[in-house]
Amino acid sequence: GEDVEQSLFLSVREGDSSVINCTYTDSSSTYLYWYKQEPGAGLQLLTYIFSNMDMKQDQRLTVLLNKKDKHLSLRIADTQTGDSAIYFCAESFESWGKFQFGAGTQVVVTP
């Protein structure tokens, strides 16, 4: 099975908050990331968190990390139509040089 798991779909109304969840199995990761992919484009980094932190805020984005439960979440405040995209959770490992990605969560923002 996947080492990084995400729900596949989220629908949210414009102006509401979105919460995208991710669980991972390997606790040796050093950084955890959220990427955004718009249609026909590559992945763009949204934000990342070091594995010894539990929260990071960046404008409308809030990342929460629960290391005990191996759970990562991304909250988008005041969701806009431009936030419609696929969001990928990922983790990186110092000793590997590799990144492990989840399958992505499709976020659809409705007016």
Add this chain to the structure above:
Amino acid sequence: NAGVTQTPKFRILKIGQSMTLQCTQDMNHNYMYWYRQDPGMGLKLIYYSVGAGITDKGEVPNGYNVSRSTTEDFPLRLELAAPSQTSVYFCASSPAPDRDTQYFGPGTRLTVL
């Protein structure tokens, strides 16, 4: 900086044909990666490289080959194309595996018929 560039953007191959997907980065990054993204799936690592002359297999290397003769270039070779290789291919680079993120190219959409 142009970042990570990939060519071609689109390609249609017949079964058994060969091709090379090009990837170049101008950020002097040591680490480079090739991923494939199938519909509704996450990215799967094909090959990666930690520096010129050094490559290693990822999760799904079968049917592909890579080389890294320079820091800038990391081409991906498909020798005998199969329909199962129909996918979107992304190249990425990073300065280090854990202290920074990956920078992605725009992708190559490959169809094998």
